[in-house]
Amino acid sequence: MNAQSGFAGPPKVKERLVVIGNGMAGCRAVEEILERDPGRYAVTIFGAEPRVNYNRIMLSPVLAGEKTFDEIVINGQDWYDDNGITLVGGDPVAGIDRKTRTIVSASGRVEPYDKLLIATGSDPFIIPIPGNDLPGVVTFRDLDDVDKMLAAAETGGDAVVIGGGLLGLEAAHGLSLRGMKVTVVHLMPTLMERQLDEAAGWLLRQELESRGQTILTGANTGVIHAVEGRVAGIELEDGTRVKADIVVMAAGIKPSTTLARQAGLDCERGIMVDDHMVTSDPDILAVGECVQHRGLCYGLVAPLWDMCRALADHLTDAPSGYEGSVTSTKLKVSGIDLFSAGDFSGGDECEDIVMRDAARGVYKRLVLKDDRIIGAVLYGDTADGNWYFDLLRKEEDVSDIREGLIFGQAFASGGALADPNAAVAALSDDAEICGCNGVSKGKVVQCITKGAHSLDAVRSTCKASASCGSCTGLVESLLSLTLGGEVETGPSTMCKCTSFTHDDVRRLIVEKGLREIPEVMQELHWTTPDGCSSCRPALNYYLLCAWPGQYVDDQKSRFVNERMHANIQKDGTYSVVPRMWGGLTNPRELRAIADVVEKYDAPMVKVTGGQRLDIFGIKKEDLPAVWADLNAAGMVSGHAYGKALRTVKTCVGSEWCRFGTQDSTGLGVKIEHMTWGSWMPHKFKIAVSGCPRNCAEATIKDFGIVCVDSGYELHIGGNGGIKVRATDFLCKVETEAQAMEHCAAFIQLYREDAHYLERTAPWLERKGLDWIKAQLFDDPETIGRLAARFRFSQQFSQDDPWAQRAAGDRKDLHSHLAQVRPLSMENA
Amino acid sequence: MMAAVGTWLDIGPTTQIEAGTARTLPVEGGEEIAVFHTMRGEFYALVNKCPHKAGPLSQGIVHGDTVSCPLHNWRISLRTGEAQGEDKGCTPTIPLKLDGGRIFLLREAVIAPAHAAAKSATTPARAA
Numbered sequence: 001m002n003a004q005s006g007f008a009g010p011p012k013v014k015e016r017l018v019v020i021g022n023g024m025a026g027c028r029a030v031e032e033i034l035e036r037d038p039g040r041y042a043v044t045i046f047g048a049e050p051r052v053n054y055n056r057i058m059l060s061p062v063l064a065g066e067k068t069f070d071e072i073v074i075n076g077q078d079w080y081d082d083n084g085i086t087l088v089g090g091d092p093v094a095g096i097d098r099k100t101r102t103i104v105s106a107s108g109r110v111e112p113y114d115k116l117l118i119a120t121g122s123d124p125f126i127i128p129i130p131g132n133d134l135p136g137v138v139t140f141r142d143l144d145d146v147d148k149m150l151a152a153a154e155t156g157g158d159a160v161v162i163g164g165g166l167l168g169l170e171a172a173h174g175l176s177l178r179g180m181k182v183t184v185v186h187l188m189p190t191l192m193e194r195q196l197d198e199a200a201g202w203l204l205r206q207e208l209e210s211r212g213q214t215i216l217t218g219a220n221t222g223v224i225h226a227v228e229g230r231v232a233g234i235e236l237e238d239g240t241r242v243k244a245d246i247v248v249m250a251a252g253i254k255p256s257t258t259l260a261r262q263a264g265l266d267c268e269r270g271i272m273v274d275d276h277m278v279t280s281d282p283d284i285l286a287v288g289e290c291v292q293h294r295g296l297c298y299g300l301v302a303p304l305w306d307m308c309r310a311l312a313d314h315l316t317d318a319p320s321g322y323e324g325s326v327t328s329t330k331l332k333v334s335g336i337d338l339f340s341a342g343d344f345s346g347g348d349e350c351e352d353i354v355m356r357d358a359a360r361g362v363y364k365r366l367v368l369k370d371d372r373i374i375g376a377v378l379y380g381d382t383a384d385g386n387w388y389f390d391l392l393r394k395e396e397d398v399s400d401i402r403e404g405l406i407f408g409q410a411f412a413s414g415g416a417l418a419d420p421n422a423a424v425a426a427l428s429d430d431a432e433i434c435g436c437n438g439v440s441k442g443k444v445v446q447c448i449t450k451g452a453h454s455l456d457a458v459r460s461t462c463k464a465s466a467s468c469g470s471c472t473g474l475v476e477s478l479l480s481l482t483l484g485g486e487v488e489t490g491p492s493t494m495c496k497c498t499s500f501t502h503d504d505v506r507r508l509i510v511e512k513g514l515r516e517i518p519e520v521m522q523e524l525h526w527t528t529p530d531g532c533s534s535c536r537p538a539l540n541y542y543l544l545c546a547w548p549g550q551y552v553d554d555q556k557s558r559f560v561n562e563r564m565h566a567n568i569q570k571d572g573t574y575s576v577v578p579r580m581w582g583g584l585t586n587p588r589e590l591r592a593i594a595d596v597v598e599k600y601d602a603p604m605v606k607v608t609g610g611q612r613l614d615i616f617g618i619k620k621e622d623l624p625a626v627w628a629d630l631n632a633a634g635m636v637s638g639h640a641y642g643k644a645l646r647t648v649k650t651c652v653g654s655e656w657c658r659f660g661t662q663d664s665t666g667l668g669v670k671i672e673h674m675t676w677g678s679w680m681p682h683k684f685k686i687a688v689s690g691c692p693r694n695c696a697e698a699t700i701k702d703f704g705i706v707c708v709d710s711g712y713e714l715h716i717g718g719n720g721g722i723k724v725r726a727t728d729f730l731c732k733v734e735t736e737a738q739a740m741e742h743c744a745a746f747i748q749l750y751r752e753d754a755h756y757l758e759r760t761a762p763w764l765e766r767k768g769l770d771w772i773k774a775q776l777f778d779d780p781e782t783i784g785r786l787a788a789r790f791r792f793s794q795q796f797s798q799d800d801p802w803a804q805r806a807a808g809d810r811k812d813l814h815s816h817l818a819q820v821r822p823l824s825m826e827n828a
Numbered sequence: 829m830m831a832a833v834g835t836w837l838d839i840g841p842t843t844q845i846e847a848g849t850a851r852t853l854p855v856e857g858g859e860e861i862a863v864f865h866t867m868r869g870e871f872y873a874l875v876n877k878c879p880h881k882a883g884p885l886s887q888g889i890v891h892g893d894t895v896s897c898p899l900h901n902w903r904i905s906l907r908t909g910e911a912q913g914e915d916k917g918c919t920p921t922i923p924l925k926l927d928g929g930r931i932f933l934l935r936e937a938v939i940a941p942a943h944a945a946a947k948s949a950t951t952p953a954r955a956a
Contacts, residue, residue, distance in 0.1 A: 189847040193869045220843055344868075347893060348905055530848075530867040533889040533896035533903075556848035560887040560898035568898050572884040620887075812851060817863060818839050820855040820938055 014042040017315075018103055018111055020093045020259065021119030022047025024056055025288025025304050027075055029117060032312030034083055040316065043085045044111055046103075049142055050090030052076055056142070057301050060332045063146050063174030096263035098281055115283055115315065118260055118271060122253035122289040122299065127162065131224030136231030137247045140171045149246065153178035157245035160184075160234050162221055164191040166331060168250035169208070173333040175248070176213055183214040183242050185221055185234065187251075195329045195340035197529045199356075200363050200379040202518035207336055207361075216240070255290045255297050270297040275321040276314035277307055287311050293324060300327045328389045330382070337378070339385035342392050343367065344375035355406045356525040357381075363522060364406055365529065371399040384408040424477040433478070434464040434471045444475060448482045455479065472499055472525075495534040497526050502538070502755035509546050517543065517554055531557075538756035541643065544679055545751050548793035555810070561641035564813065565801045566623055569616065574623060576615045577640035578630045579676060582650045582668035582688075583611030592633030596626050610647030610685065612638060620814055627802035636800040639677065643757070645747075646685050648672035649697065653690030653707070662707035664690035667736055671705075671743055677798040678790070681754040681763075684747065699727045702750075702760040703743055708732075712739040716746060716772070717764035725761045728769050731777075742776075745786035749775055752789075836925065836932035839863065842871065843929070850886040850895070852876055858939055861922055862886035863931065864906050866893055872906040873924045873933055879904070879917025 017033070019026045022045050030043055047053075058072040080087045091105045102112045124139035126132050138148045149171070152159070156179050161172040164186025176182045184191075190201035191208075205215050222237040224247055233243045255270035266272040266280035270292030277285045277293075287307045289299055298304070303325035310322035328341035344367045353366045360380060366388065367375035372395050376388040387409040391398060404411045429442035439462050447462040458475055459465055465475045494502050505524060514520045517539050521531060531539070536557035543551045561567050566574035578593065593613055597605055604616040618626055627637075640646060650668030654660035668688040675686065687698035688705045698704030700720040704727050706713045711734040715727035730746070733739050749772065754763040764772060776783055805814070845851050845865040853861040853873075862876035862885050870893065876886050883899030893906045903912040909919035923934040 187843065188869060189867075190869065198867045218846070347907055348910075528892065530891055532891050533901065536889060536891065556846070556890065559889065564887070568884075568887060570881065570883075570899065572882075572887075812844065812846065812849075815851075817844060817851045817853045820837070820853060820858070820861075 015040060015114040016112060017041035017043045017115045017117065018113040019043065019045040019117045019119060020103065021045075021117075021121060021288070021290075022049065022053055022087065022089065023119060023121050023288070024053070024074070024301065025121065025290075025308065026117065026119030027053040028304060029119065029287050029308045029311050030083075030085065031075075032308045033315055036312055036316040036318070038083070041115070043083070044088065045080075045085060046088045046091065046093045046105060046111075048090070048092035049144070051143065052080070052087070052089075054143070057332075059140070059143065059146055060170035060174060062143075063140075063149060063171065064177045064334070065174075066334065069143060093259060096259055096284075098263055098284070101283065113283075115285065117311075118279070118284065118286040118290060119288045120256040120259060120290045123256045124249055125252040125254050126249055127221060127251050129221060129223055131226060131231070132249070134224055134226050134231045134247075135229065136245065137224060137249060139249050140167055141253075149175060149248065150178065152246035153180050155245070156180060158183070158233075158243045159246045159248065160242055160244040161248045161250055162234070163248075163250035163252065164188070164215065164217065165194065165250065165252065166192060166329060167253075168248070169204075170332055171248045171250050172208070172213055175246075176211065180246075181212070181214075183216065183244075184208070185219045185236070185242070186215070186217045187220055189218045191215065191217065192331070192340075195377075196338070196379075197344055197365060197377055199365070199518060199522060199526075199529050200338070200340075200377050202516075203361065203363055203379050203522060204331075204336065204338060206519075214242075216242075253289065253299055255292065257290060260286065260290070268292055275310065275323065276319055277311040277322065278314065285311055285315070293322065296324060298325065298327065300329065302327055326389075326393050328385070330385070337380055337382040339378040339382040339389075340376070341385070341389045342373070342375035344377050350374065352528065353402075353406045354527045354529070356522055358523040358525065366406060368398070368402075371397050371402070373398060373405075421477045421481060424474055425481055433474050439464040441478065444478050445482055448479060453479070453483060494538065495532055497521075497528040497531050497535050498524060499527075500524055505539070506542050506546075506753075509542055515543065515547060515551065517557060537562075541679060541681065541756050545793070549796040555813075562643070564620060564623065565627075565637055565641060565805065566618065567641045571617075573617045573619055575640075576618050576623070576626055576630075577608065577612055577638040578635035579638040579672075580612040580635075581672050582648055582665050584665065584669065585612075588633050589635055592630055592635065596629050599629070600626055608640070608647075610640070611649050612640075612647065614640070621816070624805045624808075624811075624814055628806035631800070631803050631806055636676075637802045643680050643682050644684065645672075645675045645678050645680065646683050648675070649685070649687040649701070651688075651690045651695035653688075657690055659693060660690035660707075661709050662690060662712070662736075664688040664696065664705075664707050667705065667707075667712075667739065668696075670736070671740060674740060674744065674791075674794070675747065677800075678747065678751070678794055679797060680747070680751055681756050682759045684750075684760070686743070700724065701727065703746055705739055705743075711735070714739065714742055714746075717760045717769075719759055719761035721759075723761070728764065730773070741783060741787050744790040745776060745783040746772075748786040748790035748793075751793075834937075835935040837935045837938055839931050839933055841930050842926060845871075845931075848890050850888075850890065852884075852886045853933075853938075855938060859920075860884075861933070861938060863924070863933075864890060864895065866890055866906065868893070870906075871924055871926060871931060873922035874904070874906065874909050875920045875922070877919060878902055879909075879911055879919050880915065885919065 053075040055072045055074050061067040091107045093103050094106045095104045102110050104110050124141050138145050153175055159175045159180040159182045161168045161184045164184050172182045172184045190198050191204050209215055220237040221234050223235045225233045231247050233241055235241050257267045257271050260271040261267050271279055271286040271290050273279055273286050273291045273293050277287050279286050288304050306325050307322050310320055313320040331338040349369050351368045355364045362380035365377045366373055373392045378385050398405055427441050430440050433439055433441050433444050443462050444464050452458045452461045465472045493499055494505055514523055520539055537559055540554050540557040555563050566576050568574055600618055600622050602615045602617045606614045608614050648668045648671050650665045653664030654662055685701045686703045687696040687701040689696040689698045690707050694706055698706050699715055700718040704715040711732055713732050714730045716730045718727035719725040750760055847865050848867045850862045850864040860876040862874055864872045876884050878885055878897040880902045881899055883897040885895050885897055887898040888895040894903050896903050902915050904919055909921045911917045922937045925932045
């Protein structure tokens with residue numbers, strides 16, 4: 001390369017190394033080279049910023065006021081001087097001429113090179129939306145950006161940070177500490193979704209919200225608004241507006257490749273380099289965030305150190321080669337411990353080990369494949385992050401320490417203690433088992449030997465594991481150690497995702513005030529990241545029942561029928577059942593139904609057992625239009641698809657029937673108006689018969705009323721399904737109003753107590769008729785209180801879901817993404 | 829990342845599928861495709877048919893990287909299309925990639941899903 005280096009004799013002329021970029025990668029590369037061969041190169045570094053080399057990843061603490069600029073300088077001016085490095089600051093390179101092997105700077109300075117190193121890093125990704133160039137819109141990349149943010153923060157006010165990734169959250173944290181009211185707008189549903197799974201993302205969100213930040217996820221910024229030429233706020237695509245005195249764009253970075261592209265070097269997303277960081281021109285090298293190596297671009301600092309080593313080895317004739325990096329992430333927000341490494345997306349051959357400790361706010365998840373750790377997410381306790389990361393990078397076989405792995409290095413490395421039972425056995429008698437209730441091992445063992453032979457028995461006697469439940473595993477170990485194989489197992493758990501029963505979960509939701517599905521999963525130590533198709537719908541119902549009017553229904557945790565508000569059929573089409581109050585209809589409704597059948601070519605209409613009409617064969621795309629037509633005739637959803645109030649079946653009663661004793665039809669209509677729309681543990685059917693001949697079959701319904709001359713007999717827990725069960729007689733009341741009050745109270749008791757997917761018949765047999773009677777009648781005020789709670793929750797559920805969809809709500813559920821026509825290349 | 833070669837068909841931005849749900853893509857003269865977005869932010873495409881009784885998988889509950897069929901609750905892996913647990917059967921998967929916030933499907937597989945079934949499991953695509 002250097003023509004003169006081969007000659008013997010007088011002063012050896014140094015090769016000229018020109019570095020474009022005075023950032024972390026450029027300077028680190030120079031440091032590595034100097035370490036290997038200090039006399040080999042005459043180095044000139046060009047930097048766009050007019051300052052010495054500093055640690056860019058520490059800008060967050062500078063913004064937050066935890067560090068000063070001086071504290072984050074890596075190499076001061078004396079380093080450049082001592083090593084004979086020429087620093088050209090504040091004069092960015094404008095072009096590379098590969099023929100003459102020179103570069104030219106923005107100010108016109110021409111510098112020849114023998115070797116050129118491109119370390120231009122990355123540029124912030126600017127979202128292409130109107131207003132993105134307004135004064136007050138800043139990025140978070142260099143010290144100038146920090147200065148702009150600090151200037152804005154001086155006067156307080158509102159800040160919007162677009163992007164809920166690592167950088168965005170650090171910016172938000174800094175601005176928040178500087179006294180601004182911060183809103184984070186994130187496109188994806190989970191914060192830091194590239195590093196965190198949903199559970200950890202939720203914990204992080206809770207913590208940030210508790211610190212006063214507003215977090216909007218699934219939020220797409222549409223436009224940045226201005227007032228008098230300066231940023232004033234943003235508007236999301238859904239129309240939400242957020243006020244802002246400053247908008248920080250932290251939506252991602254892209255490799256800075258402009259110079260390399262102009263010079264004709266091979267580039268894809270980044271500048272293409274080989275294992276020695278050499279570009280498509282053998283005299284030009286590149287390193288850092290601007291490069292693409294083996295198909296990957298990195299946005300973190302750790303890979304950079306490895307790249308610089310390989311580069312320096314190559315430039316000093318001792319090639320080693322860079323083979324790519326496994327990266328880990330820590331969030332630099334004080335007070336939040338968060339660690340993520342590797343691949344935690346899971347998969348068929350992967351196993352999850354999850355540990356949740358609600359009391360300490362800890363979530364740990366390890367992903368194993370072939371007995372090796374391939375991913376780790378830690379929240380709240382990151383002490384073992386480095387150990388896991390080490391095991392991950394070294395691809396160590398962890399099968400020997402697997403049992404205790406999740407408890408960390410201290411526990412897992414304890415040799416024989418790696419077996420949890422052995423570890424518990426090794427504990428001393430005064431070792432604390434349950435931190436919440438201060439119960440020692442000795443006490444638990446004592447209570448087991450005195451007859452508490454099950455987890456529940458231990459919980460109810462010495463209180464161990466009765467609060468947060470995080471020591472359940474320890475108590476179970478003690479049970480099996482003390483009793484051998486004689487542990488009594490309690491009622492079965494809700495599903496394989498949890499060790500709690502339905503009753504536990506329902507009770508704890510209320511006791512602990514749990515308000516969202518991820519919160520329940522975290523607090524109750526769910527062993528899967530996002531539940532399963534059994535527990536998700538159950539939790540959704542339990543929360544809906546516990547917090548009426550507050551809980552926002554989670555549509556993705558609903559079975560298809562409840563999500564689509566129609567019944568799916570075997571061919572994937574739907575059937576539609578409009579409500580017919582008490583089984584009554586009229587010409588207008590019948591005409592509307594007939595019109596729908598013709599208009600949408602429904603192949604079948606059937607009279608149901610619940611006294612209404614079922615229209616079959618409707619496509620999901622046509623549902624909103626069908627509903628609009630039915631709504632127009634005054635009909636609403638019949639909830640024939642729901643774990644909900646289905647029908648109130650009636651006979652004609654005293655108005656027409658010669659045997660009728662009361663107005664059973666009228667009462668049925670009133671009851672249906674009171675109860676429609678309510679979500680239940682399972683489907684719920686009511687009937688009102690006008691006399692003991694019971695033409696409405698009230699004695700095989702969940703709640704049945706049989707009218708008699710002297711009043712109304714109330715029956716509960718009937719079922720006409722797989723296992724026919726006649727109702728039990730509950731009581732007799734004198735007035736319609738009393739009948740309705742009892743109906744509401746019984747429904748609410750069922751709603752608040754039964755397990756999800758448990759009909760009233762098995763619920764009644766499990767709890768016993770006496771228990772139900774005691775609940776309702778022991779305290780004369782209970783009926784009124786239950787009925788009041790039912791009516792309260794009804795004000796939020798009697799909103800016709802069909803009308804909402806017909807008006808355009810959740811169009812995505814009813815439309816296709818696109819249409820593919822194979823004969824053309826286009827998708828319509 | 830993806831071994832498959834061919835033409836990639838742009839089916840629109842990732843934002844049009846809410847995490848934890850799926851949407852459909854009818855193919856004229858072919859099998860309807862379901863495109864899934866998991867709670868963990870991965871995207872997958874499968875023929876919209878359960879191997880059991882051809883139930884529309886797009887309408888099932890998505891959990892982890894599986895979907896539970898709405899008709900009889902078979903659990904299908906979104907990665908491989910294989911039925912999980914005791915059940916046996918496989919739904920063809922369609923190679924999918926993400927680029928610049930948009931979803932791309934391999935055209936050859938879209939129009940000939942049976943052909944794609946022969947290919948091995950797809951790798952997950954994560955949203956950027």
